[in-house]
Amino acid sequence: MNVMLNLRALKGRAYPRMIGAVREPSWMFWETFLPILSMAAYVYVYRSLDAPKEFEGFVILGGVMTTYWMNVLWGMASQLYWEKETANLQLYLAAPMSKMSILAGMALGGMFSTSVRCISIIVMGVIIFKVDFVVTNAGLLLGIFGVTLVALYGMGMVFASLFLMWGREAWHLNMIMEEPIYFLSGYSFPVKALGSLSLFATVIPFTLGLDAMRQLTFPSMATQWGLVSPHLELVILLVMSIILLYLARVSLDRMERMGRSKGTLTMRWQ
Amino acid sequence: MAVRSSMWLEYQIEANWTSPVIFILYNTLKPVGGSLLLLAMYYVVTGGFLGGESLYFLYIGNAFYMLVAQTLFNVGWIIHDDREHYQTMKYIYISPLSYFMYLMGRSAMRFLLSLLPLSVLIFLGVFLKIPYHIEVLLLLGTFFLGWIFVISSGLLLSGINMLTARHGNSVGQAFSGIFYLFSGVVFPINVLPGWASKAALGMPSTYWFSLVRRSVLGKEVDSIMSGFTTGEVAVRLIIISVLFFVISYLTFRLADYLARKKGILDMTTTY
Amino acid sequence: MTQKGLRRVLPSQRVDAIACEHVDRIFESKNRTVQALNDVTITVKKGELFGLLGPNGAGKTTLIKILTTLLLPTSGKAHVYGYDVTRDENKIRPIINMVSGGEYSGYGLLTVRENLWMFSQFYGIPGKEANQRIKTLMERLGIANMGDRKIRTLSTGERQRVSIIRAFMTEPQVVFLDEPTLGLDVETARLIRRFIQEWLEKDSERTVLLTTHYMMEADELCSRIAIINEGKIVALDTPSGLKNMVKKEISLNIEIFPEIKVDWLNNLDGVIGFNSKDAGGNLSLRVVVEHDAAVGEVLAGINQHGGKISYLNKEEPTLEDVFLKLTGRGLE
Ligand SMILES: Nc1ncnc2c1ncn2[C@@H]1O[C@H](COP(=O)(O)OP(=O)(O)O)[C@@H](O)[C@H]1O
Ligand SMILES: [Mg+2]
Numbered sequence: 001m002n003v004m005l006n007l008r009a010l011k012g013r014a015y016p017r018m019i020g021a022v023r024e025p026s027w028m029f030w031e032t033f034l035p036i037l038s039m040a041a042y043v044y045v046y047r048s049l050d051a052p053k054e055f056e057g058f059v060i061l062g063g064v065m066t067t068y069w070m071n072v073l074w075g076m077a078s079q080l081y082w083e084k085e086t087a088n089l090q091l092y093l094a095a096p097m098s099k100m101s102i103l104a105g106m107a108l109g110g111m112f113s114t115s116v117r118c119i120s121i122i123v124m125g126v127i128i129f130k131v132d133f134v135v136t137n138a139g140l141l142l143g144i145f146g147v148t149l150v151a152l153y154g155m156g157m158v159f160a161s162l163f164l165m166w167g168r169e170a171w172h173l174n175m176i177m178e179e180p181i182y183f184l185s186g187y188s189f190p191v192k193a194l195g196s197l198s199l200f201a202t203v204i205p206f207t208l209g210l211d212a213m214r215q216l217t218f219p220s221m222a223t224q225w226g227l228v229s230p231h232l233e234l235v236i237l238l239v240m241s242i243i244l245l246y247l248a249r250v251s252l253d254r255m256e257r258m259g260r261s262k263g264t265l266t267m268r269w270q
Numbered sequence: 271m272a273v274r275s276s277m278w279l280e281y282q283i284e285a286n287w288t289s290p291v292i293f294i295l296y297n298t299l300k301p302v303g304g305s306l307l308l309l310a311m312y313y314v315v316t317g318g319f320l321g322g323e324s325l326y327f328l329y330i331g332n333a334f335y336m337l338v339a340q341t342l343f344n345v346g347w348i349i350h351d352d353r354e355h356y357q358t359m360k361y362i363y364i365s366p367l368s369y370f371m372y373l374m375g376r377s378a379m380r381f382l383l384s385l386l387p388l389s390v391l392i393f394l395g396v397f398l399k400i401p402y403h404i405e406v407l408l409l410l411g412t413f414f415l416g417w418i419f420v421i422s423s424g425l426l427l428s429g430i431n432m433l434t435a436r437h438g439n440s441v442g443q444a445f446s447g448i449f450y451l452f453s454g455v456v457f458p459i460n461v462l463p464g465w466a467s468k469a470a471l472g473m474p475s476t477y478w479f480s481l482v483r484r485s486v487l488g489k490e491v492d493s494i495m496s497g498f499t500t501g502e503v504a505v506r507l508i509i510i511s512v513l514f515f516v517i518s519y520l521t522f523r524l525a526d527y528l529a530r531k532k533g534i535l536d537m538t539t540t541y
Numbered sequence: 542m543t544q545k546g547l548r549r550v551l552p553s554q555r556v557d558a559i560a561c562e563h564v565d566r567i568f569e570s571k572n573r574t575v576q577a578l579n580d581v582t583i584t585v586k587k588g589e590l591f592g593l594l595g596p597n598g599a600g601k602t603t604l605i606k607i608l609t610t611l612l613l614p615t616s617g618k619a620h621v622y623g624y625d626v627t628r629d630e631n632k633i634r635p636i637i638n639m640v641s642g643g644e645y646s647g648y649g650l651l652t653v654r655e656n657l658w659m660f661s662q663f664y665g666i667p668g669k670e671a672n673q674r675i676k677t678l679m680e681r682l683g684i685a686n687m688g689d690r691k692i693r694t695l696s697t698g699e700r701q702r703v704s705i706i707r708a709f710m711t712e713p714q715v716v717f718l719d720e721p722t723l724g725l726d727v728e729t730a731r732l733i734r735r736f737i738q739e740w741l742e743k744d745s746e747r748t749v750l751l752t753t754h755y756m757m758e759a760d761e762l763c764s765r766i767a768i769i770n771e772g773k774i775v776a777l778d779t780p781s782g783l784k785n786m787v788k789k790e791i792s793l794n795i796e797i798f799p800e801i802k803v804d805w806l807n808n809l810d811g812v813i814g815f816n817s818k819d820a821g822g823n824l825s826l827r828v829v830v831e832h833d834a835a836v837g838e839v840l841a842g843i844n845q846h847g848g849k850i851s852y853l854n855k856e857e858p859t860l861e862d863v864f865l866k867l868t869g870r871g872l873e
Contacts, residue, residue, distance in 0.1 A: 005665030012662025015655070016648045020541025023650055024435040030444050031437060038447035041456060045308065048457035049324060051315040074438035085355055087541055088646045091707075093607045095663040096635040102663075108439070174440075175343065176296055180304030189310045225314075261613045263568055266606060354649070435650065537693050538649035 002096075009097035010105040017075075017109025032117040035070070036124060039063040042188040043129055054218045055189070057133065060125035061213055062187040064118045065148070065206045069181065072152055073174045075110040076103055077159035080255075084164065090266045099252045103160055107153045135215045141216045141229060147237045148209025154244030155205055161248075161255035185210060190225035198227060205240055208233045272367040275377030284344065284383055286441050298387040301336040305391060308332055308456060309398075323491050326400050327483070331455040333391035334482045338420055338448040338475070340384040345424035346378045346442020349431035354538045363535060370425075370522065377424040392486075403488025408500070412481045415504075418511050419474045423449075426518035429525035433532075435539035451473040458492040467494060474514050477507035556623035558748035559585035559608060564617035566603050566772075577603040579772040581617070584764075588745045590737070592763030593752040594860065596870075601752035602641070605719045607622045608712050608750070609639050619716060635664070635714045638708040642723030645700050646707075647692055653703055654679075654688035657710065664711040671710070678706040682736060694858040698729035705733060709740060718751040722758060734762055742871060756860045768864060775867045780860065787813075787858040787866050790829050791836060796852035797824040797843055811835030814865030823851065 016213055029183040042059045080103075082088040125131040135141060155241055163173055184201040185191065191198045191211055201207045215222040227233070259265035285293055308328050313320060352359035363369050395402070449455065452466060453475035459467045468474045472497050473493075480495040480503050490496040495503070529535050542848040577600045585591040593601050606612035607619055610630040618625065624632040647656035654675060661671035679685045682702040692700060701721070706714055718737070722730035739748050753759050759766050760780045767777040776783060790813055803826060806815050812835060815828040829841055843850060864870075 002665065003347070008662040008665045008667075012659045015659060015662075016651050019655065020435070020648070020650045024437070024539065024541075026434045027437050028432075031439055034444035034447050035439075037451045038444075041447070041451045042311070044457045044461050045311055045328065046315065048461040049312065049315045051311075055311075055315065059306050074440070078438075082355075082540070086538070086646070087641075087644050088648075090606075090609075090611050090641075091639075091646050091660065092663065093611055094634060094637065094639060095660075096631065097663050172296065176299045176303075178443075179300045179307060181303070183303045183306040186310075188307060189314045193314045195311055220388065227291060255311040260611060261685070263566075263606075263612050266611055541648045541650040 005096065006098050009095075010101040010108065013102045013105025014107075014109030018104060018112050019219075021113045023054075026117075027113055031113055032120050035067070035117065036063070036121060039121065040046040040124070045188075047133055052221075053131065054221045056129050057131040057218055058190060058214055058221075059123065059188045060121060060129070060131055061217065062182075062210060063121045063125075063132045065210045065213075066182060066187050067114055067117050067121065069148060069185075069206060070105070071110050071114045072156035073177055074161070075114075076106055076153065076156035077163055077172055077177075079103070079106055080164040084265065093256060093265060099256070100157060100249060103157045103248075103252075104153070107156065124128075134219055135217055136219050137174075137216055137230075140234065141213060144209055144212045144216070144230060144234050144237065147234060147241055148206055151205035151209075151237055151244050153242040154241055154248050157248035158244060158251050161251040165255050165258060190214065190221070192225050192227050202227075202236070205237065205244070208237055212237075271376035272371040273378065275367065277379040278374040280344075280376040280379035281383075284380065291411075294386065297383070298390045301333070301340070301387045301391055302394070304336065305329060305332055305394070316350070320398060323396070326487060327458070327491055328456040329395055329398060329400060330483060330486050331393075331479055333388055333395070334416075334479065334486075335446075335450060335455045336391065337381065337384050337388055337416060338449055339443065340387070341377055341380045341420045342423060342427060342442040342446040343440055344380045344442065345373070346427055346431065346440055346445060348373065348376055349428050350436040350441075353536060354436050354540060357536070360536045369526070370519075373425065373428055374421060377421045378417070381420055385413075400487075402486060405485045405488065408481070408485035411504070412478070412485050415507055415511060416478050417431070418515060419478055419507075422474075422511065422515040422518040424520045425515075429518070429522035432522075432525040432529045433534070435541075449473070452476070453479050454492050455479055456497065458494070460492070460494050472510070474507055474510040477503045477510065481507060482509075545669060552774045557584045557620070558587045558589065558622060559583070559591070559750060560618075560620040560623075561604070561608075562618045562718060564604070564607065564614045564619050566600070566607065566612070575873050576772050578607075578614070581769075581772070581774055583767050583774060583777065585748060585750060587748050588741070590741055590749045590751065590762055592766040593750065593769055594754065594759045594864070595752075595755070595765050595769035596754055598771075599769045600770060601718055603772075604769075605639065605641075605717045605750070606608075609637060609717050610634060636713055637717065638711050638713040639717040640701075640704045640708045640719065640721050642718075642720035644699070645692060645704060647703075649691065649693055652689050652691060653684070657703065657707055660707050661710055668713065674710045674712075675706065678710055682706060683732065697724050701725055701729065701733070705816060707738065715748045715750065718749060720753055720800070721751065721774070722753070722755065730758070736760065738762065743807040756864075760860050766860070768860075768867060770864075770868045776863065783855075783860060783863045784858050787829065787862045790831060790858060790862065790866065792856045792858055792862045793826075793828045793830070793836065793839065794852070794854040794856055795826045795828065795843070795850055796820065797826060797848040798822070798851050799848070800824045801843070801846045801848040803846075805846065806839070809835070809838055809842065809843060811838065814862075814869045816861070816870065824848070827861070827865070829865045 039059065043056045046059065080089060083092060091134045092099065166173065181204055184202045185207040191201055191207055194201060211227045212233040215226040215230050312325050318485060319396050352362060362372055427442060431441065452470045453473050454470060459470045459476065462470065480490055480492065484500050543862065561581050561583050564578055564581040568575045568577055581604060593604065595601055607614050607626060608621055610626055610633055613627055620626065621633045622636060626633060657675045658671055679688060682705060684699055684702050687695065687699060692703065722733055737749060741749060751762065763780060765777065765779050766783060767774050800819060800822060801824060803815065803817050806828065808814050809830045812827040813831060815826060818825045830836055830839060840850065
């Protein structure tokens with residue numbers, strides 16, 4: 001594997017994403033301002049029910065993690081399909097770099113706008129909703145956050161090839177990967193409330209990540225609502241990351257192989 | 271005719287690609303997921319109790335919100351998809367079918383298709399023992415007014431889309447978030463800060479959701495909205511809807527004009 | 542170069558740039574099966590500009606996709622620089638590139654230069670070097686001042702030049718050009734042809750495989766041409782060798798008024814093939830016949846079917862006539 005080549009390819013694909021965000025500032029409205037509104041609605045649901053303040057903080061953290069999830073779905077999972085539709089995929093495939101660096105480039109390039117949104121969410125949480133984050137172990141928090149992202153984007157890569165093989169308009173699939181996944185992962189509530197279902201929900205990487213981050217920022221709720229200890233969650237997430245990255249590689253290869261034999265890699269609109 | 275053919279097209283794109291079972295599953299998973307999310311929130315706050323006025327309020331609001339969200343989700347794609355994906359926008363645009371009527375047709379079909387997941391949610395509400403008290407005539411009228419409201423929003427959104435880049439996410443989904451927050455869908459509008467609940471009274475959606483509750487639950491529990499009689503709500507909704515439609519229509523026309531002036535009817539903006 | 546290095550280069554030098562042996566490709570979908578390639582065997586030597594000539598749907602693009610590792614052959618073997626397209630795609634990709642006529646890639650929000658830079662990164666070209674190559678090529682192809690424009694604002698010919706730069710900037714050993722002058726005006730097409738020729742002359746190792754359905758283009762550019770029809774290679778030779786196949790034959794260009802039916806030509810003895818085009822109420826007919834006697838019969842037949850001849854010309858055989866002879870139908 002040629003490291004320089006793949007780093008350059010990654011940079012090459014990240015660049016349009018960053019430039020795009022700068023050149024088309026309308027994303028600020030669509031991808032930051034508006035989505036924050038729907039999230040704020042969940043905060044008000046808790047207010048209307050006189051829930052403890054910490055639950056509002058749960059929503060804020062859920063908002064941060066689902067932002068990455070959205071980026072995984074819309075900026076990555078559906079992207080190979082979209083690249084095919086715009087005639088770029090064949091050039092990507094005929095080029096010598098690993099397809100993973102293309103996907104990683106998309107993710108990193110999209111990280112700029114995603115992070116702007118996340119920071120806005122947190123700022124809004126602290127300033128408008130007056131949520132009190134009590135960070136007890138910043139190192140562990142950051143570690144869990146980072147590993148969760150790796151697992152999440154690894155899953156995105158798997159999806160990218162699955163969506164392409166599926167051959168259907170990828171946003172049909174994205175659509176059902178939103179609310180149902182929000183529910184399973186406990187976007188706006190502690191996932192422990194799902195009981196045994198929460199065990200099943202942990203296949204979604206940010207379920208555990210979110211649960212751990214909530215324990216580490218709202219320690220008063222940790223004993224009642226925490227799933228397992230954050231340290232254990234970190235270990236599980238690490239294992240998941242490795243498995244998902246491996247799966248990503250395998251599925252990208254499979255996708256390419258299958259596409260080449262069926263002749264679907266270069267056909268549009270199907 | 272124009273509307274019929276675009277309705278047919280929407281049906282082909284949205285429904286006719288799979289078996290009815292998958293179609294229903296696929297169209298109901300998202301709304302059901304959204305409802306479960308709210309139920310879970312209610313559940314953790316009440317310590318395991320699922321019942322009471324607030325629950326019915328948010329369940330029904332959320333179910334009907336899906337009508338708005340799903341239609342806008344799709345309408346939000348039409349322009350960008352036609353322009354940059356199928357690259358058919360210019361051909362539809364120059365055909366005798368007016369682009370406006372084309373959009374009307376497609377959003378009408380999507381609205382109709384979204385009635386399906388809505389009925390599933392209403393049916394599931396029976397298990398939550400929601401005290402349905404359906405006023406059929408009022409409900410039919412509500413659907414009609416809702417349709418006007420949704421297509422007006424769709425038109426406004428399409429106008430904006432004509433001038434903006436295609437971003438990764440679904441803009442329709444993001445756009446409908448405005449209504450989710452400011453119309454008393456899942457919580458009473460008095461929970462909002464003062465300025466926001468005043469603003470809510472200027473939104474057609476606020477009155478629409480009030481009519482929804484009146485026609486499905488037979489009453490209104492929102493403390494601000496229950497200050498109005500059903501007739502008053504309906505009249506206000508009609509007036510604001512007409513205004514909203516006119517504004518949306520004019521915005522669309524202006525955007526359409528600007529797009530041609532700038533020569534961006536067939537631009538591609540991916541990144 | 543060290544002894545060892547030399548030895549490593551030598552064996553590959555003997556290898557052909559492209560070698561296809563009995564390549565079949567079948568597309569299967571629910572209600573139909575298409576055999577896009579049928580027993581295709583060709584070899585292209587290093588340094589060649591090899592042409593693949595055939596009408597729409599002949600299988601040209603399919604063969605290019607197989608050779609550029611985008612598609613697997615259903616059966617048969619294909620090699621590029623000695624590497625198997627089925628197994629060694631990772632060795633092939635760094636040394637090839639391609640252009641598909643009429644297809645533009647990249648991102649709408651980026652400028653021409655940014656799009657090109659991005660593609661150069663997929664080949665691992667260092668940034669500075671990439672910019673330098675892009676600059677040189679943009680000058681060479683006459684679009685030096687368009688670097689900061691969005692692709693959307695370019696004309697068809699300008700876009701095609703950008704695609705050419707995208708393919709050649711990575712300094713590939715083998716370039717696949719799929720109808721590179723499709724839909725271009727005469728001048729732009731000529732510019733691109735000249736560029737391709739010069740690029741080849743600079744290094745004897747470089748190879749181009751070009752597909753086209755323009756006769757003249759194949760005739761002018763290619764050292765050898767394979768004529769492909771319905772997935773089969775029906776002839777393979779140098780342009781003059783191909784034309785020799787029809788040396789004895791006579792090609793007639795006839796303008797007929799009014800537009801009459803000409804299918805009776807099929808039953809006429811001595812007619813090898815014909816191709817007719819509507820020319821604004823007139824019929825423009827090209828017929829290849831075996832001998833002088835047949836000429837008279839053709840002319841008499843036209844008269845009999847109510848056509849008047851407004852123009853008649855006997856021509857040197859062209860590749861078009863070769864194609865007519867081989868397939869009995871026209872190319873365009
Ligand atoms: N992915 C595909 N699936 C099904 N049929 C295909 C596919 N690609 C090409 N074909 C068919 O294969 C034949 C050859 O096509 P192509 O190679 O594109 O021809 P050319 O490039 O010479 O015009 C055509 O009949 C075409 O319809
Ligand atoms: Mg072709």
